Amino acid sequence: MRTHPLHAPIAVPGMIHSLRALLSRRSTRSLTAAEREDLAQAQLRATRPIISGVLLCGAVLLAIIAVFDLSHVTPSIGYPVWAQLLAAFGVAACAAGVARLPQWQHRLMLILAGTLLTGIFMSMPLPGATGQLALRTGLFQLLPLALMALTVRPMSLLALALLIVVMAQLRIVLYGAPGTGSALYWLYTLMTIGFGLVLAGYRTDFAVSAWQMRRRLVRQAHTDELTGLLNRNGWTERAIALHAQALAAGRPVAVVVLDIDYFKRINDEHGHDGGDTVLRRLGDLMRARTGANGCAARIGGEEFAVLLDGDDAVAAQAFAERLRREFRKAQGAVVATLSAGIAGHLPGESLRDQMRRADQALYEAKREGRDRVHVAGIP
Structure with missing residues (x-):
């Protein structure tokens, strides 16, 4: 009973x-x-x-x-x-x-x-x-x-x-x-x-x-078909939302902008199939490494971006360095390298402003010789 x-x-x-x-x-x-x-x-x-x-x-x-x-x-x-x-x-x-x-x-x-x-x-x-x-x-x-x-x-x-x-x-x-x-x-x-x-x-x-x-x-509207990452539309929608959520919760947020070095030369020497292979390999690595606390996107031809929710500039630099090394090791017949620019969030800064500083840091990484990571300083 x-x-x-x-x-x-x-x-x-x-x-x-x-x-x-x-x-x-x-x-x-x-x-x-x-x-x-x-x-x-x-x-x-x-x-x-x-x-x-x-x-x-x-x-x-x-x-x-x-x-x-x-x-x-x-x-x-x-x-x-x-x-x-x-x-x-x-x-x-x-x-x-x-x-x-x-x-x-x-x-x-x-x-x-x-x-x-x-x-x-x-x-x-x-x-x-x-x-x-x-x-x-x-x-x-x-x-x-x-x-x-x-x-x-x-x-x-x-x-x-x-x-x-x-x-x-x-x-x-x-x-x-x-x-x-x-x-x-x-x-x-x-x-x-x-x-x-x-x-x-x-x-x-x-x-x-x-x-x-x-x-x-x-x-289809938000995903890049070749790499499986977000495209620019998907990045705009997803990254803005994540950025706002992180700021509202008081968490740090960092932006990483990446570019494949000498990508035009890769296409010229290995054809577009070789270039697509390189893009797909980078997309696979970015999906595996970004995880659930961020989003990754292909925002241009050979330009990529990652938003890391909960990471400051130091953690983002470690992420970018690891990605750069793994990308170089993962290459087969086609060898390619990455340059990256990083921007941690500054008080009152919008995602667009933060990406602008990350773009400037990427330019500095290329100016210094490519195949490297550069962290944006505080203006």
């Missing part, structure tokens, strides 16, 4: 993992956990206003039916008009909350509350009133069907499916089985859930394709 509380925390994550595996699509199984979360966030951003709109449609539908009841166009199911209008206002408030709240768990609670309110006032009559129950129920089922098709997380899908089943069972408990029998009624209910799951699956497949295409386009 005492072991039950200990097993519960273990069983719940296991159930969630099993649910995710059951509801996962083949298109998402090749993604890493981080990629799946990024995909989920992208889908949530895209579907949130649509889900809010669906709930708002439910509120409008409740208001229209209230007007129909007031005008005696349709038989009432027992609720006073003011109560229906109040319910419509409540569903509209849920829709507004879904559009604004940042946490998906909070949005899920509002989605369930809005769906429940709509279902009660549309398809669950008060005792003694059963007017057009089948038509009202069918009209209501469009709402959870649309919501399931737009739902991203497996837990939300399960919650909506359970809500549909619970409301279907409540109708039978309160009002008895429909005239056509409970079998067709449950078939209708389960088909609603099934169609919702099918539509959600196809929406996920489409979202994966769009997400992967967007990532490819972003990589």
